[in-house]
Amino acid sequence: MNRETLVLPVLAGLLTSALAGCGGSDDSGPGGGTIVVGTTDRIEATADAPAPLDPAQAYDTASWAVMHNAFQTLMRLPRAGSQPVPDAAESCGFQDNHSEQYRCTLRRGLTFADGRELTSRDVKFSLDRVRRIAHRGGPATLLSSIDKVETPNEREVVIHLSAPDATFPSKLTTPAAAILDSHDYDPKALRKGFEVAGSGPYTVRTEVDGDRLTKAVFTRNDAYRGELEPRSDTVEMRFFDDSAALERALADGEVDVANREFSAEQIDKLEAGRVAGVRVTESPGQAIRYLAFNTKAPAVREKAVRQAIARLVDRQALVRDVYKRTGDPLYSLVPTGIAAHTNSFHNTYGEPSVAGARDVLRDAGVRTPVKLTLTYTTDHYGPATAKEFTALRDQLNASGLFTARTQGVRWTRFRQDAADGEYAVYGMGWFLDFPDPDNYIAPFIGKDNFLNSPYRNRAIEDDLLPRTRQKAQRALAAPEFRRIQDLVAEDVPVLPLWQQKQYVVAREDITGTEYALDSSAMLQLWELGRGAEG
Structure with missing residues (x-):
């Protein structure tokens, strides 16, 4: 999901098979009280995106986490x-x-x-x-x-x-x-603001500060008809300014479950037991981080420049030094754990090599050093993003082949500017919409791609990807997906960097955590309860 995923909008970064708890005191249902979930995600209304909880606009993990529990789908x-x-x-x-x-x-x-x-x-x-x-x-x-x-x-x-x-x-x-009431929503216009009206297992009441959502209170929907049975009558999501504020609320007992986005240092602290009464669960994740290239921008228009960057980036150093091994190096758009994954970038470029990058640029006639600006968002992917881009800059500059600088931009501006082609090289994340390799390929390739990238590859768009969609037995599509990954590695319209592990911090009395995320890491609040399993 982008999603902006994205929010990267697709898996939830630090949310995994353990979610939700309650710092509230009301006795509100079979689960024994309101369950409070804390997050540092931001859900905001802006001029370009005025309807963050409208299914026609929302394409990010944070918004989808709210909508998934209030709307039904077929x-x-x-x-x-x-x-x-x-x-x-x-x-x-x-x-x-x-x-x-x-x-x-x-x-x-x-x-x-x-x-x-x-x-x-x-x-x-x-x-x-x-x-x-x-x-x-x-x-x-x-x-x-x-x-x-x-x-x-x-x-x-x-x-x-x-x-x-x-x-x-x-x-x-x-x-x-999501299924909407045709009498309640405008067929041609977005519903601005934060009002949600659906038929899912919960209704939602939202609280806002200016144009930002600060709290979403989910209450059991007695009109719901379906097979889901909420374990708690009330679940509350609170949105914090940063991970430090979220950690304090967790330590003070105001939050029962915390997810997105703790720093690596905070994960170490929590795993060491320095916050009493909580447990940390780690699991493999399928959210990915990558560099995106505007393939028409003068600085990276030459494929050789993008290939040289691919030969220089040291993913092992990134996950070791910046993320303290809370992620794994990634060598394909399709992450490990998803069918048909192959390490195409490692197979193509091998270990980081200054000599190899120099040869690629020399053979293409590219003058060095190449000037680059690496752009990242300051408030969307966690507190270590600035360190990550500093490390990437230093890796490129140490080769002598690039003169790179970094710039940080707030998400509300960053996402629109990136889509408008304002940045030559920029950092993004992707959270899957559904668990299939198609969802790591199709959003990035073709006319209406998620990034609004000018990159085109007719072999992928017109042949390989359509062939994969004809195969109901998805394992039979693996050869085409592997070929697609190899073509992406050859052209480098994006450069996969690392794959997030998932962490959830939950209070010890929370139940149903093993089912709190489905296989696309979508948050299922109805699974969360408090006290003994019944």
């Missing part, structure tokens, strides 16, 4: 595994052998939180609305394979795709496919 990911199961739907499936017609039957008795009936017309309205608004930087690309949506009756939805897409059921599990 399909969802199960407690364990990556095969989608029905949610608002009673049943769904492809009706042909080419994965081009997808039919769903809705559950009986579906209503929105205000009691209004939810029908197939609302499903069609919602899918059409995201595609019609097509907000820049939004999730419309996830639904771009839809040709048309039909509603034969109030419970039947038939989705015709413009091309085969075996990943389509997984895309329907994301908040991009």
Whole structure:
């Protein structure tokens, strides 16, 4: 998910299979009290993105964490595994052998939180609305394979795709496919602000400070019809200014679960037991960090310049010295743990080599030193980002082949400027939308790519990626995905850096933590409880 993921908007960085607790005192349901989840994520309304909780705009992990618990989708990911199961739907499936017609039957008795009936017309309205608004930087690309949506009756939805897409059921599990009340949302305009109205297991009341969300209170939705059973009647998400404030709230008992984004030093402190009454859980993560290149920018327009950077960057040093091994080096857009991963960048460029980089630049006739500005966001990916970019700058400059400088920019400006092509080289993160290698390739390649990158590769766009989507048995698509990764390594439109491990800090009385994230690391608040498992 970007997502901006992104927020990188796709896995949640420091959120893993242990979530939620309660510092509140109300006795609010079967779980024994309000569960408080703390995060340093920022959800803000800006002039360019005025509707951070509207499915037509939101494409970041923080916003999706809120929306996932308030909206229903036709399909969802199960407690364990990556095969989608029905949610608002009673049943769904492809009706042909080419994965081009997808039919769903809705559950009986579906209503929105205000009691209004939810029908197939609302499903069609919602899918059409995201595609019609097509907000820049939004999730419309996830639904771009839809040709048309039909509603034969109030419970039947038939989705015709413009091309085969075996990943389509997984895309329907994301908040991009959230079902909205067609009587409540404008079909052509975003809903500005922070109001959310859906049919999911929780309703949401939000509190804001200016244009920033500071708290989201989730209350059990008695009108919900589905198979999910919330373990707590009330869950509260609090948004902190920085990881130091979040750590203090955790130590003071104001927060029961903390996620996103602790520094490596804080993780060491928490793992050493210096905050009483909490446990730290580490697990592999599939969120990635990478450098993005504007391949039309004069500084990096020559492929040889990007290849030289790929030969110089020392990922091992980054994760050792900057991130204290809270991540792993990454040599492909597709991370380890996702099917079809291969270490394409290591296979192509080997270990860091000044001599190799010099040869690449000399053979291409590039004059050195090459002047570069490395741009990063100061307030989105954690407190160590500035150190990371200082280290990258120093690695390049130590070669004598580059004269690099860094600049830090706040996220609200950074994301728009990056999409406008203002930066030659900049740092981004990606959090998966759904657990498939397609979701680490398709968002970065093609006309409407997430980065708004000018890079094009017809072999990937017109041949290899479409072939992968024809294969319902995803393992059969591995050869094409490996070839795609090799082509990306050859052209270097992006440079994978490292893959985050996941950490969750939770109080010892919190239950359901093993199910708090689905296989795309989407936060499932309904799984969280307090006290003995029942």
